Amino acid sequence: MHFITKTAKVKFINKTELKEFLDSKVEQYNNPKFIESDPIQIPHRFSKKEDIEITAFLTATIAWGNRKSIINNASKMMDLLDNSPYDFVLNHNESDLEPLLQFVHRTFNGTDLITFVKALKHIYNNHGGLETVFRKTAKNESLQIAISQFKTHFFEIEHLPRTQKHVSDPLKNSAAKRINMYLRWMVRNDNTGVDFGIWNNISPSQLSCPLDVHSGNVARKLGLLTRKQNDAKALFELDTNLRKLDPKDPVKYDFALFGLGVFESF
Missing domain, CATH: 1.10.1670 (Endonuclease Iii, domain 2)
Structure with missing residues (x-):
């Protein structure tokens, strides 16, 4: 070659x-210098496990296009969630969701963000949280089936059909770049402080x-x-x-x- x-x-x-x-x-x-120009810097602002995994999931969701724009809009998203994403997800009321309507990143808009917040609440209240819902279905050498099953659980709540496109499905021939990146962040412990490695029940060997x-x-x-x-x-x-x-x-x-x-x- x-x-x-x-x-x-x-x-x-x-x-x-x-x-x-x-x-x-x-x-x-x-190495840590990578963080300075990468969207992974947004979840690195948090220390609580649930804040990290929610922030990382939402940041990865909008991680397409210009990286500066991704970072700026992910920061705006955290501001809208009062920079306490886990507390916001679990304890928001309908009036708390209204300001989220102003959010937009390319085709991901405020209505999508509100749906994601409600879906995340559903995941934590009914499926044991983000790590648990992936761990329960991580049965193969690859996590691609688990991603597809996660999408099914995520959209068990009422939602507009258009919002489904923001969670890819590998079983429909998608490479699922953003959610595979998210899983890398959560599962892989690189001992350098870039990837978080806070999900200990899924093997890095299963990542894509x-x-x-x-x-x-x-x-x-x-x-x-x-x-x-x-x-x-x-x-x-x-x-x-x-x-x-x-x-x-x-x-x-x-x-x-x-x-x-x-x-x-x-």
Whole structure:
């Protein structure tokens, strides 16, 4: 396999050298400096487990488009939740929800946000919380079925059909980039302070790479992905190859693929 970087000409790589190259990129990007320009900084403002997981879920939900816009709008969202998301979710009344109507991030609007707040209350009151609802269905080597079942539980409350598009379903061939990113944040303990690792009952080996334009393009250049579409089938192919490189922590390579794509224009 051959690849080109900013600092190197065409170079031959075997599997061992590819792993060494990607491991070095993980070390380069999986550190606290990564937080400064990434939406993960929003949940890092909180210390209580439930505040972190709710903030992370809502931030990941709007994590598409310009990253500065994502960070700014996630901050606005937390302001609307009185910067106490868990308390707001559990104890809000109808009048508390009215200010949320002003929120908008691309196609995710205030009505969607209100539905998400009500759905989160339903998850905590009736399903034991976000970690529990995923843990109960995390039976396979991948969490993609668990994501689909989570979506079913999440929308058990009354809602507009349009809001369902903001939680992807891998069983409908979605790569589910944002919710896979959320699960990486919650499950993976990287010992560097980036990912939180506050969900201890799900194995990092079950995580899937948040597949987007950047990670997909880099993965194809490195021979980790051949499928052209960024869909569930592509995610399965990428996951399979990343698990060969590190069966216990395959999604650590998200830092390498994302960093190479965004910061190095690989």
